[in-house]
Amino acid sequence: MDEKYYPExxxxxxxxxxxxxxxxxxxxxxxxxxxxxxxxxxxxxxxxHMGHVRNYSIGDAxxxxxxxxxxxxxxxxxWDSFGQPAEQAAIKRGIQPRDWTEKNIAHMExxxxxxxxxxxxxxxxxxxxxxxxxxxxxxxxxxxxxxLAYKRTSAVNWCPKxxxxxxxxxSSGGICWRCGTxxxxxxxxxxxxxxxxxxxxxxxxxxxxxxxxxEKVLKRQRDWVGRSEGAYIDFKIKDHDEKIRxxxxxxxxxxxxxxxxxxxxxxxxxxxxxxxxxxxQVTDFAAQVKAARAIKTEDAAADEEKLGxxxxxxxxxxxxxxxxxxxxxxxxxxxYGAGAVMSVxxxxxxxxxxxxxxxxxxxxxxxxxxxxxxxEPADQAPGGxxxxxxxxxxxxxxxxxxxxxxxxxxxxxxxxxxxxxxxxKDFGGPAxxxxxxxxxxxxxxFWGAPIPIIYCPDCGMVAVPEKDLPVLLPDNAQFTGTxxxxxxxxxxxxxxxxxxxxKPAQRETDTMDTFVDSSWYFFRYTDPHNESMPFDSSIATxxxxxxxxxxxxxxxxxxxxxxxxxxxxxxxxxxxxxxxxVKRLLTxxxxxxxxxxxxxxxxxxxxxxxxxxxxxxxxAFGADATRLFVLFAAPVENELRWSETGIEGAVRFLRRVWxxxxxWRAVAGNADVPSADFSDAARAxxxxxxxxxxxxxxxxxxxxxxxxxxALMELLNALGDFNVDPxxxxxxxxxxxxxxxxxxxxxxxxYSPHVAEEMWEGLGHAGGLLKDAPWPTADAELAKKxxxxxxxxVNGKLRSRVIVAPDISEDELRTIALxxxxxxxxxxxxxxxxxxxxPQRLVNVVVK
RNA sequence: GCGAAAGUGGCGGAAUUGGCAGACGCGCCAGACUUAGGAUCUGGUACCGAAAGGUGUGGGGGUUCGAGUCCCCCCUUUCGCACCA
Numbered sequence: 001m002d003e004k005y006y007p008e009x010x011x012x013x014x015x016x017x018x019x020x021x022x023x024x025x026x027x028x029x030x031x032x033x034x035x036x037x038x039x040x041x042x043x044x045x046x047x048x049h050m051g052h053v054r055n056y057s058i059g060d061a062x063x064x065x066x067x068x069x070x071x072x073x074x075x076x077x078x079w080d081s082f083g084q085p086a087e088q089a090a091i092k093r094g095i096q097p098r099d100w101t102e103k104n105i106a107h108m109e110x111x112x113x114x115x116x117x118x119x120x121x122x123x124x125x126x127x128x129x130x131x132x133x134x135x136x137x138x139x140x141x142x143x144x145x146x147x148l149a150y151k152r153t154s155a156v157n158w159c160p161k162x163x164x165x166x167x168x169x170x171s172s173g174g175i176c177w178r179c180g181t182x183x184x185x186x187x188x189x190x191x192x193x194x195x196x197x198x199x200x201x202x203x204x205x206x207x208x209x210x211x212x213x214x215e216k217v218l219k220r221q222r223d224w225v226g227r228s229e230g231a232y233i234d235f236k237i238k239d240h241d242e243k244i245r246x247x248x249x250x251x252x253x254x255x256x257x258x259x260x261x262x263x264x265x266x267x268x269x270x271x272x273x274x275x276x277x278x279x280x281q282v283t284d285f286a287a288q289v290k291a292a293r294a295i296k297t298e299d300a301a302a303d304e305e306k307l308g309x310x311x312x313x314x315x316x317x318x319x320x321x322x323x324x325x326x327x328x329x330x331x332x333x334x335x336y337g338a339g340a341v342m343s344v345x346x347x348x349x350x351x352x353x354x355x356x357x358x359x360x361x362x363x364x365x366x367x368x369x370x371x372x373x374x375x376e377p378a379d380q381a382p383g384g385x386x387x388x389x390x391x392x393x394x395x396x397x398x399x400x401x402x403x404x405x406x407x408x409x410x411x412x413x414x415x416x417x418x419x420x421x422x423x424x425k426d427f428g429g430p431a432x433x434x435x436x437x438x439x440x441x442x443x444x445x446f447w448g449a450p451i452p453i454i455y456c457p458d459c460g461m462v463a464v465p466e467k468d469l470p471v472l473l474p475d476n477a478q479f480t481g482t483x484x485x486x487x488x489x490x491x492x493x494x495x496x497x498x499x500x501x502x503k504p505a506q507r508e509t510d511t512m513d514t515f516v517d518s519s520w521y522f523f524r525y526t527d528p529h530n531e532s533m534p535f536d537s538s539i540a541t542x543x544x545x546x547x548x549x550x551x552x553x554x555x556x557x558x559x560x561x562x563x564x565x566x567x568x569x570x571x572x573x574x575x576x577x578x579x580x581x582v583k584r585l586l587t588x589x590x591x592x593x594x595x596x597x598x599x600x601x602x603x604x605x606x607x608x609x610x611x612x613x614x615x616x617x618x619x620a621f622g623a624d625a626t627r628l629f630v631l632f633a634a635p636v637e638n639e640l641r642w643s644e645t646g647i648e649g650a651v652r653f654l655r656r657v658w659x660x661x662x663x664w665r666a667v668a669g670n671a672d673v674p675s676a677d678f679s680d681a682a683r684a685x686x687x688x689x690x691x692x693x694x695x696x697x698x699x700x701x702x703x704x705x706x707x708x709x710x711a712l713m714e715l716l717n718a719l720g721d722f723n724v725d726p727x728x729x730x731x732x733x734x735x736x737x738x739x740x741x742x743x744x745x746x747x748x749x750x751y752s753p754h755v756a757e758e759m760w761e762g763l764g765h766a767g768g769l770l771k772d773a774p775w776p777t778a779d780a781e782l783a784k785k786x787x788x789x790x791x792x793x794v795n796g797k798l799r800s801r802v803i804v805a806p807d808i809s810e811d812e813l814r815t816i817a818l819x820x821x822x823x824x825x826x827x828x829x830x831x832x833x834x835x836x837x838x839p840q841r842l843v844n845v846v847v848k
Numbered sequence: 849g850c851g852a853a854a855g856u857g858g859c860g861g862a863a864u865u866g867g868c869a870g871a872c873g874c875g876c877c878a879g880a881c882u883u884a885g886g887a888u889c890u891g892g893u894a895c896c897g898a899a900a901g902g903u904g905u906g907g908g909g910g911u912u913c914g915a916g917u918c919c920c921c922c923c924u925u926u927c928g929c930a931c932c933a
Contacts, residue, residue, distance in 0.1 A: 215852090215853090216852075216928075219852075220929090223928080250933080330931090331933095332931085333931075335932095336931095336933075337932070342933085350931055351933085433932080435932055629873095632873070633860060633874090635861080638861090639926095641859085643859085645874055646859095646860075646874055649874055650873090652873095655888095706860090706862090706873095707861090707871085707872080709872080709873090710862075711871095711872080713871095714872065789868085790868090791867080791868040793867085796914045836914075838867060842867050842868075842914090844867080844913055846913045846914090
């Protein structure tokens with residue numbers, strides 16, 4: 001240990017020692033309790049950014065902490081290395097995605113190592129390497145066997161000029177991002193995974209993770225699945241054999257239905273319109289709606305004017321036999337519920353708006369409950385059924401009116417009983433719908449795992465046999481940027497013998513969505529070199545579920561719902577035991593920086609020019625200070641505003657710790673508890689030491705890392721206040737200082753591991769690594785104060801403080817407080833109404 | 849439009865969950881050491897006031913001996929959802 005702190009020197013030293021020692025490799029046969037700390041695996045874009053640094057600093061601090069607490073810690077890292085940017089780079093620069101990706105990985109891995117992150121590098125994985133994506137393909141085949149993977153045609157965004165498929169983002173506003181042509185929808189065949197089969201579990205099992213996941217993420221998961229309880233009702237169509245099925249969550253309002261409205265795509269239209277005079281008109285309208293929808297961005301939909309047309313046909317309300325006109329309208333969607341609704345203008349805002357526009361009758365059938373009593377509907381005689389004036393739809397629950405024999409019932413009862421009635425009479429019944437759609441995984445792209453399917457002219461669609469996996473991506477694809485899968489242009493890839501009959505056949509040229517790779521990667525970490533299975537079930541069961549997962553909340557829906565789905569599939573395959581893959585989730589906040597020339601803080605980005613390069617920070621301040629600052633500057637879930645002066649403060653702190661350790665290093669050797677009494681100053685220091693240990697330990701469990709660092713700073717300040725010269729210190733003073741310093745160094749390790757290791761060595765612990773040191777233990781007795789300063793209030797205002805023994809009785813405390821001269825002067829002749837004594841806390845004298 | 853969360857010094861943020869508001873750091877001010885200081889160290893720093901004291905956690909009301917914390921209304925900001933029947 002040098003006299004001065006030179007980050008670059010010691011950081012390199014310890015990184016090398018850790019690597020040589022393979023210090024952070026987890027062992028499957030370690031008997032200690034396990035802890036799985038995981039950060040979301042990065043995309044190898046080329047450079048680490050500050051968001052990564054924050055993410056990994058949090059994860060690494062936790063991994064270090066758990067290691068020091070005696071856990072067998074698994075802390076792995078890998079690369080989400082399939083995906084679009086590699087293909088874009090290939091198109092732009094005429095290089096192969098593989099070369100671009102590998103180069104980026106090499107560079108970013110160097111950056112990670114310079115940060116000194118304590119990963120188990122022996123478990124590194126990368127999605128684009130065949131030993132990984134082989135198992136994507138294997139899982140696909142297993143899902144195919146289980147009926148969980150299937151192919152169907154569906155509408156995608158299509159640019160008619162370039163003849164290519166576009167993602168939603170690429171056709172934003174209905175305009176092709178490259179050529180500006182108006183895009184259309186096109187039906188193409190795509191592979192899907194049947195995630196909807198798990199919709200119910202994806203909602204229900206939230207109970208299991210409720211305590212460990214952020215509320216807002218759980219809400220978004222629930223919303224995404226969109227479970228909705230209600231009822232189906234079949235409306236017979238007059239003069240036809242057809243029925244229209246409707247889904248509603250408000251069957252209690254069915255007597256208020258004044259129309260049936262169906263989606264433009266509804267198949268029943270063709271049937272009921274066959275002989276209708278209105279056929280052409282309605283068909284034209286439906287076509288217009290479909291065309292408009294194809295070019296609409298999704299967020300514009302809600303603002304769109306409601307449009308409809310009467311088909312001239314009628315449906316029969318099974319509850320009262322009433323005839324309802326059948327309309328087609330743009331606000332009814334084919335892909336939700338049944339693609340048709342009963343329109344109840346009085347009690348649904350959308351139906352109300354629609355009814356106003358087309359002057360459909362509004363009939364109130366739910367009355368609000370006022371003071372526990374039913375009130376009569378306004379402007380309407382009891383029992384009447386005429387259309388009435390309403391200013392808004394009344395959408396709350398209430399009491400049924402104008403609803404035949406159901407009148408007088410409360411909405412919640414009516415919902416249940418009317419659905420049961422529909423079931424008994426066989427025209428409907430209780431039903432649950434979900435917004436969740438099956439997961440389309442086909443991509444007409446090169447840089448992904450090939451879908452292991454072969455099309456044979458004789459045998460049809462044939463799964464690639466397991467023994468033939470992996471289906472390798474070729475090395476020589478051409479990237480034209482037309483949007484066609486580049487694999488189509490590689491005959492060696494496409495042309496293959498049919499595995500069944502041996503005749504010439506063709507491979508599927510679509511590749512998988514990269515979310516497939518990231519759905520199960522953290523299971524692969526548990527057994528990354530397995531050549532016969534994605535992972536050994538018993539090993540994965542030992543390590544999973546993940547104890548703490550850390551990442552950005554941009555993945556609150558997609559990735560996390562896919563990985564929860566995948567976990568459940570793997571459970572049903574017998575590969576894992578748990579229902580949920582992740583016990584605790586932390587969504588860390590963004591790292592922002594001032595945008596040049598403004599007062600605004602925005603996420604660091606190249607285009608805004610407000611990015612900060614981690615390498616520059618490491619060079620200027622060291623990895624330890626960079627990491628420390630990132631964790632100290634804000635609570636982990638908050639936005640983190642970058643500050644150059646802030647990071648200087650972190651360096652300053654580390655330097656002061658260093659100086660303190662250096663001062664005491666020589667005399668800090670004796671670990672025996674001295675027989676002589678501790679001075680007041682030494683007792684105060686020990687109190688602070690033990691209070692800090694207790695506080696840091698609690699805060700770590702809550703991941704309150706910013707207050708944790710503050711506690712360490714306080715401990716250093718207390719050491720500064722302990723104004724004793726090491727050269728002439730008594731044995732008890734040396735002991736107290738040593739205790740504080742060693743605790744400080746060990747507790748600093750999760751934040752700034754290099755400097756902590758160096759100081760630990762400087763304190764005479766040469767030979768062993770700090771990671772094997774024991775976490776300090778808080779002694780509650782030593783942490784106790786030997787006197788308390790109790791605030792004394794008069795009428796709730798602070799007027800004085802008294803110093804008392806911690807074990808003072810309530811009566812004594814009251815007496816001492818009342819005897820206080822200042823308090824006396826404030827009471828001064830007034831009558832004492834009562835005295836509130838909160839033991840250990842405060843006294844409040846109430847006077848009048 | 850609907851829903852949720854959050855508003856605390858010049859700034860990032862603390863506050864044992866109803867009990868001393870502003871821990872810790874940044875910044876700023878003063879001093880020391882220095883040829884020098886964008887280094888280091890010491891002290892100060894919510895606001896008003898010379899002081900006694902008063903005021904203070906977005907605004908207004910309420911509950912309570914006591915409210916940053918609980919309840920009601922309003923304002924602002926951020927995020928999420930967006931015709932989901």
